[in-house]
Every structure is written in structure tokens, then in C-alpha cells.
Amino acid sequence: MRSRTVPLPWAAGYGLARTLLALGTLGTLLFSDAATLFREVATVGRYPMCQGVNSAGAFCLVSEDHYDAMRWACCLVLVIAASGWRPRFTAVPHAYVAFSVFTGIAIPDGGDQITWILTLLIVFVALGDPRRWHWQPAPSPEDRPSQGRTRWALLGAGALVVARIQMSVVYFQSCVAKLPHAEWADGSALYYWINNYDFGAPYWLRPTLAFVVDQPVGVAAMTWGPLVLELALAAALLMPQKARWALLPAGVFFHLCIAVVMGLWSFALAMCAGLLLLLTPFGHDPDFARMLRRTTRPSAVPPGEDASAEAAVRIGSRL
Template sequence: MLTTPTRRTHGIPLPWGNAYGLARTLLALGTAGTLAFSSTATLFRPVVTLGEYPLCKGMASGGAFCLVPRGQFDLLRWLCVAVLLLVASGWRPRITALPHAYISFSVFSGIAIGDGGDQITWILSLLLALVALGDNRRWHWRTPAPRTDDEPTSRATRFRALLGASAWTVARLQMAILYFQAGAAKLPHTEWADGSAMYYWANNSSFGFPEWLRPLTDLVVYSPVGMAALTWLPIALELALAASPVMSQRARWVLLPLGIAFHLGIALLMGLWSFALAMAAGLLLLLSPVGHHFPFLSPDRSRKRQTPSCAPASPGDASPATPEPAAAGLTSLTRLEAPSI
């Protein structure tokens, strides 16, 4: 007699797809770029009213650049770049998780030219470390091992899955709050309300649009309709991204390329490349299902699969063969029984 596996009502998604791996890679590349393409003298210098960076006060004193003499900053900077490139490669996420979070903290707390992207990177890399510590794959690009609903799992595995899924959820809430604050904070200001704010940003001495793009951007900047759209569309997109946790997954997939294009546009026009990479990583966590796996990023996606069958393996076998889930599917559909805590 064939039996049907008991349905588990208290399940959690497995978080170890390559979507979170791609987010880790983007975060690591952003920080590596900051360290590699900025000189030590630029990163660590005096700031008026604050002092010489790194300040090494309070919690910041635990940063890597506070633990070595100033003369060794160059060596430490390149060592951090090497570790970050290893993180970006996806090798052994369980091993590289904490070094990644520590370097992100050291850069955010230690450099004199930090921006919002460095803070976002530190927060997200810390949360993703909780996901990566439970990831026993050799590479974070690999297809997760398929599981069936009736396959027994250890208490440790259930706990690691719960910890990782919870950290991902907190990251999603963090990004939603960030976008809400970014959109809502603009509304009371006259320049954003009347559609002229981007005119002033375009001509800002520090973050203005690059000269080589001026022939193209001036067509928009000096057009009333173009300038209004350039000012109001980002607000609408930011508020939509803030509301994305309550939207359908179909709507989130529409918002993902729009959000990434938005931040790439900011990077191109204002030069904030590390910020763009940090926000793109945040968008992946905000808009992808927990544990999502992109099939086009899997190095082993061409591996042969067994043909699903519901027939018994042999005439004397009383149990049906269990279909193997396609590796290209969402790992968020694979559930684990939640531990009782």
C-alpha cells in the first residue's frame, strides 16, 4: 500500500541559493574597489573637527586599521582586497563569512571618505554572515542539494536554516525601511516637490554629472518635463521598493531590474560605484524569495537529472520513487520542519 508523506505545517525556506551568494559577491567587490582604487593617503586622513582617521575610539577601535601601525596600512589594505576577492569568488562561504563582515566593519569605521554604501555593506555583510555560516557548499554558486519533504533532517540543520532565513528577512526589512526613509524624506522639501531638485544635483561641484555626458544629460536637465521626471520618478521608485514586501513576487521581479538600473544610473552620473553595488546587493535580498536560486548562475546546471517517476522502482517495492526537484527551481519551495525553541 502506497503512503503519502505527512504534510509539515511549520516549515522554513532553505536560504542557501545563489541569490544570497550574488549579493555577497557584489558587497565584496564594492569594498574591494574602494580599497584598491583609493590610495592610503586618501582613505586615511584628517577630517576637520573630528581628527585623523582611523579615529580608533569606542567600537571603532576594534577595526583592523586600528590594530596595526600606520606604516603598514598599505600592506593591510591589499591583504583585505585579497580576502574580499576570495569572498567574491564564492569559495567556502562558511569560512569567509566572518572575515567579510569584519573587513566591511573595519572599512566603514576606519576610512575618512565613507558614504552610505559602506554602512549598508557593513550591515548586510553581517546579516549575510549568519546565512553563510550555515552554508556547507564549496561555492555559493552551486545548486543546493535537493531535499524531499519526507527526508529526515538534523536539529542542527533546521536551526541553521532558521537562522539564515531570519537574517535574510531582517535584511529585507532593513532595505524596505531604507527606501521608505529615502523616499519620504524628500517629500517635505520644496525642490523635490516642484521637480527641480535634480537640476541642482546635476550641477553640483562634487556629485554633478560628468562633462563627457553633458551633451546627453543637458537635454533632460534643461527640459522642464525631463527634469520633473528625473526628480519625481526616483521618489516613486523608492516608495514602491519600500512597499515591495507586501507585493506579489511577480511585482517584485518587475521592480528588481528597475531598481538595479536606477542605482547603476546614479553610479554612472555621480560616480558612486561602491554605493551602487551595495544597493544592488540589497535589492537582491529585498526582492528575491528567501533561498532563491538563479539557474543561469549555476556552474553545474547542465548535470544530468533523473527522470521523475511516480512508479515503484521495482515490482516488489512498496514505495513510489520520489521525483527529484529541478535544480533550476526555487530552493525557497523546499521546506524544513522548524525546530521547537
């Protein structure tokens, strides 16, 4: 009998990703009224378009007069999900709200789409999560998991693998889709983006960025740098964990820069959540309580090992 261990996926690391996803959607609903979210789109029609599977969305269940009431109800669900309370009970409503926003509003972006995909995958992790709050440490290794929990742990780990592959594909596609365009190939694309009046830099930042993109070296670095980073993130699954840790702050900084320059904050939060799922180990537990207390305690894990090794299920297979 050979046995293998799989880290339990229920830890504060994946909980932080859940919170970021919920906050991104919450910002969209909280700071946009119904008249902004649901409107006529030229050549397409009026949103929400309640046809096919889209008709299952929350905003297709009420009349136009009640869009705002439904919007606030969705905000309540997102606040509870972001708080981390009872992941096994809040994961499905959270995913439903993400689906309703992506399919229902007239101005969805890539962040809304990736949020819906990731929240759906996280459902398979959260349904087996036994904790009261997703900020709590992973279950103790002394708490011998039942056969049912082992199955849930394997299902959750499998869902996180799919989420990792999804994020890798997103970054790969984002990189290669730019390459055929002459502006990205010759290194001048960011000059046009920075000076774009619709999606360009805000007025307070434009003089500084304009100075940078007016220099050949500056505009080339700002154009080709993101391509190199996206390609590295796409290949992260093939890298050792040490390299993934190095890529995490670079990826977060990259998306925060996009948010500041282009105002795409919900997109940035969704992608930062995706980075956590892509680059951190299974069962990663940052132990936020210890960070807040700023105290140290003896670790049961050898130096250099991730805390996720503390909680794992053992799987036996006959040879």
C-alpha cells in the first residue's frame, strides 16, 4: 500500500482570493446605479438580455422597477461572502451573483468574466470547508479526516488545479493576442494608451507618464515589460515555488498600475485573486491573526517549507 498526501485546500490563502473576488463585484454594484448598469447597447439590445441561460440571472427575475432592490440584495450577499463567514453556505450565492452581474449588466469586462469562472470553481472548494470563517487556519492534522472530507478535499484540490490552468491560459492568451499588432511589436502601444482620452491616464498622472512614453526607451519598456510578465505568469505552473513567490508581487503591482491608470479596479481585484490561486501553494495559510499580533510562535514545519504542509489528507492506493 502506497500512500500520498494532498494539502487540504481550506486555508486563509484561498479565503483571501474569495474576498477579493467579492469586493471587485461589490464595487461594481455599489458605485453604479441601475440606470448605468442596465441600458440599451447599440446593435445588441437592452440589458439584461434575458435569453437562454442568461434568463437565470438575478436581474431577470424582477421587473425593471426593482433592479435597484435586487442590486442591493446582491451587495448584501457579496458583503457576507467577503467577510469569510461560513464558506460552505455563501459560496453558491456568491457564484450566482457573479454570474448574474456578468450576464446581466451592459458594461461587463474581463474582470467580471474571470470572477464568474473563479467563483464557480471555488464553489467546489468551499462546499467541503468545515470552518466557520475562511480566515481561520486550516484544520489540524491531528483531526483525522473522514472519508467524506477526503473526497471533498480532493474535489477542492482538483478545482484549484483547474483555476490555475485557467489563469495560465488567460495570461498566455493576453500576451500572444497582442503580438500580431504592429504597435505592440514595435514597442509604441503604451504611447497611444496613455494618451487615450477614454481609457488613458488620469489628468493628475498624465504629465509624468507622458514624459516617460515620449522617450523611446521608456515607451518600449512600458510596452514590452507587460508582455514579458504575462508570458512569465503563463509559464508559472512550470516553475518552482520560489519563482512563483517572486512573481506574485510583480503581478499584483502590474494590475494595480492598470487600475490606477485606467480605472479598472474591479478587474484588478479579480486578477489579484487569480494570482493568489495561480502562484501560492495549495492550502497556503498566511495566518493573518499572527500577523496582526506581531508575535512569533514555534513552527511545526521545517524552515523553507510552506505552512500548507501542516494540514493534509493521506490517500492510499494499492500497487
